[in-house]
Amino acid sequence: MANKTIAFIGTGNMSYAIIGGMVKSGFDAQHIIATNRNEEKLAKVSADFGVQTTTNNLDAIAQAEVIVLSVKPQMMAELCQTIQASGIDFKNKLFVSVAAGITVTRLREMLGHPVRLVRCMPNTPSLLGKGVSGLFAADVSVDEQTLIEQVFSSTGIVVWLDEEQKINDIIAVTGSSPAYFFLFMETIEAKALELGFSAVQARQLVEQTALGAAMMACDQQAISLEQLRANVTSKGGTTHAAIETYKANHINKITSDAMDACIARAKEMEQEL
Numbered sequence: 001m002a003n004k005t006i007a008f009i010g011t012g013n014m015s016y017a018i019i020g021g022m023v024k025s026g027f028d029a030q031h032i033i034a035t036n037r038n039e040e041k042l043a044k045v046s047a048d049f050g051v052q053t054t055t056n057n058l059d060a061i062a063q064a065e066v067i068v069l070s071v072k073p074q075m076m077a078e079l080c081q082t083i084q085a086s087g088i089d090f091k092n093k094l095f096v097s098v099a100a101g102i103t104v105t106r107l108r109e110m111l112g113h114p115v116r117l118v119r120c121m122p123n124t125p126s127l128l129g130k131g132v133s134g135l136f137a138a139d140v141s142v143d144e145q146t147l148i149e150q151v152f153s154s155t156g157i158v159v160w161l162d163e164e165q166k167i168n169d170i171i172a173v174t175g176s177s178p179a180y181f182f183l184f185m186e187t188i189e190a191k192a193l194e195l196g197f198s199a200v201q202a203r204q205l206v207e208q209t210a211l212g213a214a215m216m217a218c219d220q221q222a223i224s225l226e227q228l229r230a231n232v233t234s235k236g237g238t239t240h241a242a243i244e245t246y247k248a249n250h251i252n253k254i255t256s257d258a259m260d261a262c263i264a265r266a267k268e269m270e271q272e273l
C-alpha cells in the first residue's frame with residue numbers, strides 16, 4: 001500500500017473525514033491527493049493533514065492508482081464526463097465511489113468504460129477512526145480488495161456487502177445515522193436550554209452523556225442495549241416516566257419510518273441520476 005497514490009476527487013465533508021482518519025492512523029499524506037474546485041477547502045485539508053492538493057482533477061487522476069469519486073451525486077455525471085473526455089487510460093486505475101444513489105452500472109455509463117469499481121458507503125466519524133464503511137466490489141481483484149480494505153480500515157470498521165442493493169440499507173444504518181444521533185442530541189440540548197442551563201453547559205452535558213452512553217455500549221458488549229437501558233431505569237422512577245413517554249410517541253416506528261425513507265430516497269436517486 002505504501003507506494004499507491006489515492007486521489008480524492010471533490011474533497012468536501014466526507015472525503016475530508018476519510019483523509020483525516022487515514023492520515024491520523026499513519027497513512028503517508030504524500031500519497032494522498034485531494035481535489036476541489038474551491039481553493040479554500042483545499043487550503044484547509046492541506047493545512048490540517050499535509051496532503052497534496054490541486055484544483056485539476058485530471059492531473060490528480062493521472063497520478064493516482066486509486067481514484068475516490070466523492071462529489072455530490074448530482075455533480076457526478078458532469079465530473080465523469082470530463083474524466084471520460086480526457087482520454088486517461090483506465091487500465092491501471094481502481095475507482096471507488098462514495099456517492100449515494102448511483103449504481104455501478106450507472107457509474108460505468110457515466111465514465112463510458114467498464115471500470116473496476118468499489119462502491120463505498122462511509123460515514124463522517126471516519127475522521128476520528130470511528131467510522132463504518134460498507135463496501136461492494138465490482139470486478140475487483142483480491143489484491144485490490146485487500147488494498148481498499150486497508151484504506152478504509154484505517155478510518156474505522158469495514159463491512160463487505162455481497163449485493164449492491166445492500167449499499168442502500170447500510171446508508172440507513174450507518175451512512176446517514178450519525179445525523180440521527182446528532183438530531184437526538186440537539187433535542188436534549190434544546191430542552192436543557194429551556195430548563196435554564198447555559199449554552200455551554202447544555203452542549204457539554206449532552207455531549208458527555210452521549211459519549212458516556214456510547215462508550216458503555218462499546219465497553220460492555222456482552223450486555224444488551226436493552227439491559228443497559230434497564231440498568232438506568234428504576235421501577236416507578238424518573239427514567240421509566242421518560243421512556244414510557246418515548247414509547248407512547250412510537251419511537252420505534254419513528255426510527256423505522258425514517259430509515260425506510262432513507263432507503264427509498266436512495267432508490268429514487270438511482271432512477272433520477
Ligand SMILES: NC(=O)C1=CN([C@@H]2O[C@H](COP(=O)(O)OP(=O)(O)OC[C@H]3O[C@@H](n4cnc5c(N)ncnc54)[C@H](O)[C@@H]3O)[C@@H](O)[C@H]2O)C=CC1
Binds near residue numbers: 010014
Ligand atoms: N456527508 C456524509 O456524511 C456522507 C456523504 N457520502 C457521499 O459523499 C459524497 C460527497 O458528500 P459530501 O462530502 O457531504 O459533499 P460536499 O459538498 O461536502 O463535498 C463535495 C465537494 O466536491 C466539490 N466539487 C463538486 N464538483 C467538483 C468537481 N467537478 N471537481 C472538483 N470538486 C468538485 C465541491 O466543491 C464540494 O466541496 C456524496 O456523493 C455523498 O452521497 C457518503 C456517505 C456519508
Ligand SMILES: O=C(O)[C@@H]1CCC=N1
Binds near residue numbers: 171175
Ligand atoms: O445525505 C446523503 O445523501 C449522504 C449519504 C449518506 C450521508 N450523507
